[in-house]
Amino acid sequence: MTMMYFHVQWLRFWHNRKNQAVTLVVLIATLAYCFYSVPSYQPTWPIDPVTIKATRDRRRSELSPFSTSSAVQDYPILVKQATAELAALDQKDYRAYAAVARKQVLYVDERIDPMASIQFYFYPMPYYADDNPFALYDGHYGSQEIAARYLAVSRYRGGTVTGNVLEERTSLQTLQRTISGGLTLFLLLGAVFLANDLVTNDRRHRTVVQGLPLTPWRALTAKTGLAWLATMGITGGFILILILTTVFRYGFGSLGIPTTLFHLPPGRTAYFSTTPLGLYLAKWLVLLALLIWLFTRLTLLLSILFRNEYIPLLLAGGAIFSQALYLESGVGAIKNWTTWTLLTYFDVGKILSGYQKYLYQTDQITFNRGLLLIGGAVLLVELIVLLVTHRRHFALVH
Amino acid sequence: MAALQHFAFTAFWRNKKNIAVALFLLLFTAGFLYIARYQGIGDQLRQVTGVQLSLNANVNRYDQYATGQKRKLAVYHNLLAQKQAYAEAQAGMLLGDRSMLAEGNLDVARIQLAGYRLGYTGTADLNIPDEFTVRQNLTLAKGLVHSNHQIQFQINTAISYLILIMQVLGPWFFLVILLLTSDIWLDKQTHLSVMANIPVTPLQQALAKLTAGTSMSLLLIIGAFMTAGMTAGVAFGFGDWTYPVVTTAGQLTTVPFWLALILYLTLAAVLTFFTVCLALLLNSLTHNLYVTLFAGAALWCVGMLFPTASHWLWFIPTGILNLGALFTGAATTQTPLALTGLIGPVALLLGWSAILLYLFGQNERRAQR
Numbered sequence: 001m002t003m004m005y006f007h008v009q010w011l012r013f014w015h016n017r018k019n020q021a022v023t024l025v026v027l028i029a030t031l032a033y034c035f036y037s038v039p040s041y042q043p044t045w046p047i048d049p050v051t052i053k054a055t056r057d058r059r060r061s062e063l064s065p066f067s068t069s070s071a072v073q074d075y076p077i078l079v080k081q082a083t084a085e086l087a088a089l090d091q092k093d094y095r096a097y098a099a100v101a102r103k104q105v106l107y108v109d110e111r112i113d114p115m116a117s118i119q120f121y122f123y124p125m126p127y128y129a130d131d132n133p134f135a136l137y138d139g140h141y142g143s144q145e146i147a148a149r150y151l152a153v154s155r156y157r158g159g160t161v162t163g164n165v166l167e168e169r170t171s172l173q174t175l176q177r178t179i180s181g182g183l184t185l186f187l188l189l190g191a192v193f194l195a196n197d198l199v200t201n202d203r204r205h206r207t208v209v210q211g212l213p214l215t216p217w218r219a220l221t222a223k224t225g226l227a228w229l230a231t232m233g234i235t236g237g238f239i240l241i242l243i244l245t246t247v248f249r250y251g252f253g254s255l256g257i258p259t260t261l262f263h264l265p266p267g268r269t270a271y272f273s274t275t276p277l278g279l280y281l282a283k284w285l286v287l288l289a290l291l292i293w294l295f296t297r298l299t300l301l302l303s304i305l306f307r308n309e310y311i312p313l314l315l316a317g318g319a320i321f322s323q324a325l326y327l328e329s330g331v332g333a334i335k336n337w338t339t340w341t342l343l344t345y346f347d348v349g350k351i352l353s354g355y356q357k358y359l360y361q362t363d364q365i366t367f368n369r370g371l372l373l374i375g376g377a378v379l380l381v382e383l384i385v386l387l388v389t390h391r392r393h394f395a396l397v398h
Numbered sequence: 399m400a401a402l403q404h405f406a407f408t409a410f411w412r413n414k415k416n417i418a419v420a421l422f423l424l425l426f427t428a429g430f431l432y433i434a435r436y437q438g439i440g441d442q443l444r445q446v447t448g449v450q451l452s453l454n455a456n457v458n459r460y461d462q463y464a465t466g467q468k469r470k471l472a473v474y475h476n477l478l479a480q481k482q483a484y485a486e487a488q489a490g491m492l493l494g495d496r497s498m499l500a501e502g503n504l505d506v507a508r509i510q511l512a513g514y515r516l517g518y519t520g521t522a523d524l525n526i527p528d529e530f531t532v533r534q535n536l537t538l539a540k541g542l543v544h545s546n547h548q549i550q551f552q553i554n555t556a557i558s559y560l561i562l563i564m565q566v567l568g569p570w571f572f573l574v575i576l577l578l579t580s581d582i583w584l585d586k587q588t589h590l591s592v593m594a595n596i597p598v599t600p601l602q603q604a605l606a607k608l609t610a611g612t613s614m615s616l617l618l619i620i621g622a623f624m625t626a627g628m629t630a631g632v633a634f635g636f637g638d639w640t641y642p643v644v645t646t647a648g649q650l651t652t653v654p655f656w657l658a659l660i661l662y663l664t665l666a667a668v669l670t671f672f673t674v675c676l677a678l679l680l681n682s683l684t685h686n687l688y689v690t691l692f693a694g695a696a697l698w699c700v701g702m703l704f705p706t707a708s709h710w711l712w713f714i715p716t717g718i719l720n721l722g723a724l725f726t727g728a729a730t731t732q733t734p735l736a737l738t739g740l741i742g743p744v745a746l747l748l749g750w751s752a753i754l755l756y757l758f759g760q761n762e763r764r765a766q767r
Contacts, residue, residue: 018688025692032703055462119454125523128455131448135455193688310415314422328437 006222034245043167056082094161095154102150109143148272152258159254170253171243179349192316195227195299197309202397217389227296262354264363287348332360345370406610427626442551453481456524476513500542500549507536541642541652555637559630568722575673576694579611583681611674646727647739672747675754718743
């Protein structure tokens with residue numbers, strides 16, 4: 001019976017104008033992203049022989065016995081490194097390039113002191129965009145990250161290393177960048193949009209629905225499963241289109257390519273470790289599946305409690321972006337409760353790359369704690385749903 | 399007719415969705431004060447380090463880039479001069495000398511604009527504000543220096559908070575109104591047997607819906623501004639009602655705050671009217687709230703995400719749906735509308751409203767047949 005109910009609901013689901021509109025919007029957004037944003041992506045640390053050469057030549061020409069002492073000390077090393085980078089690029093040996101570029105990035109990074117009033121060295125320009133007051137801290141974070149990744153890539157033996165791999169342009173890496181940029185939040189918004197009228201729509205066929213030999217809990221679970229499947233399907237479609245539009249131009253990439261994870265152990269210096277890309281994506285899928293279930297269930301519950309389809313949309317949709325209420329750089333170090341708040345864990349990509357740890361300045365925002373909190377929230381919502389649907393005289397539609 | 403009017407109003411404000419949206423908006427305008435102060439939004443003091451870092455990085459980057467070619471000295475000197483002029487503004491800020499800060503801001507804007515006259519050759523990846531923003535800063539800085547107003551560089555009065563709200567909520571008002579009115583013509587679908595037998599013409603019904611939708615939405619926007627003003631006013635005091643605000647009248651100019659608020663609300667009224675007309679047409683075409691919402695939002699998205707395209711398509715209301723950009727003139731810059739100030743976009747919106755209403759009438763007539 002549940003399967004038949006599910007089947008009928010599935011058909012009705014896709015005949016719903018709203019759901020068709022949501023799918024169309026997602027499709028258009030996906031295409032715009034794949035054909036407009038992805039090709040115009042500029043890496044923060046580009047492989048740019050022209051600038052390397054220009055900088056090297058300028059440093060070489062400025063070097064004289066009358067230069068500042070720091071220049072006399074640093075420039076010969078930097079010039080040597082730049083020459084090695086150019087030679088590696090000439091031979092298209094990207095492993096060698098990564099190994100040398102890593103040294104140079106770290107060398108420059110050591111010579112930038114955020115506390116000093118005058119700087120002689122600079123991070124790439126994007127860190128300074130929008131008058132970012134944390135430019136030097138972000139630049140340091142970015143330097144350490146790129147150094148860790150370059151080191152891992154230079155030792156990576158699972159496949160060929162191309163310029164696209166270093167610049168994170170391959171299909172899988174583009175997917176990872178999108179996830180880190182907040183894809184999860186938009187998928188959750190989609191889930192809320194798909195689920196919000198599943199219960200209230202039944203009002204139109206009250207007599208039919210009330211005659212079905214199904215307990216409200218079973219009917220609700222079938223609806224949740226339906227919206228969950230639909231959202232996961234949309235996610236799959238997005239990934240498929242993204243891969244198809246990038247694979248021929250930049251290559252597919254590989255699940256073994258290293259990706260970085262930030263650590264901030266208390267009392268010790270921060271560092272980056274690397275994990276295979278496949279593990280990152282698998283962890284993302286686990287948390288995403290749980291979160292979509294949570295939001296679908298929550299939306300359905302709210303629509304039962306308020307007997308309206310728009311209020312859950314506003315409440316659940318608002319909750320997705322509510323992290324902004326308390327997020328401030330370094331807030332986690334001062335207020336420990338922010339690391340136990342569920343809202344902190346919605347942007348899964350930033351949890352998995354450790355960027356959320358950097359943002360909150362605490363080591364406690366991890367995958368495991370996210371799993372614990374989200375799983376706990378799922379159980380809590382399940383309990384409430386169980387209690388609500390097993391009240392005496394309860395009906396899904398009134 | 400009065401009963402019909404009454405019915406339209408009641409249907410509007412007793413709608414659960416509209417109550418939720420209204421509560422959400424009012425809570426936001428009150429609560430954003432706390433967020434803005436906590437996060438340092440609109441706080442020049444907190445941006446000092448960032449601007450300084452960015453200007454320094456610009457000089458260095460240009461210095462590196464220009465090697466090997468003929469040095470474009472003029473641009474290089476311009477970038478250096480920006481740095482020095484900003485140091486003056488910064489000193490003013492740190493010493494609490496507001497006139498020094500205003501002068502410094504004026505100099506920075508002047509030099510940046512001069513840089514645009516030089517063409518900023520070879521500065522593709524420098525962090526320089528776009529020309530319109532520079533002009534806007536220059537106009538405000540001039541207005542501040544020439545009048546005797548104390549420059550505000552933090553959100554610490556009701557006026558500074560209201561100016562911030564005008565910028566922050568400006569892009570979103572269209573979506574809020576669309577959310578409110580997206581089911582304005584749908585009760586005819588859901589309660590067909592009732593609505594078809596009311597002894598009034600469809601024209602009268604549409605008129606009642608139009609007045610109810612426009613006036614109630616506008617009332618909510620005014621309410622939002624009053625909430626914002628009262629919250630900040632009670633907490634920090636009201637401040638200077640004649641503080642200059644940048645708007646456009648053919649070219650950028652400053653007007654006192656009270657006039658700016660009136661102009662802004664007038665624009666909001668026109669935008670509301672346009673949005674209700676759009677909602678009526680989309681409702682009568684699609685019979686669906688969400689399709690109405692998404693179609694309207696698509697129009698808005700073009701202006702938000704592809705500003706160049708919206709400047710090309712200036713005769714279609716996309717960029718001017720952003721109330722903040724419409725008010726400052728950013729939405730109409732580099733289009734034929736720029737010379738007309740605020741009158742051109744208003745006329746455009748009203749013209750489109752008329753077209754939408756005509757199409758709506760045609761569609762309804764065809765549906766009745």
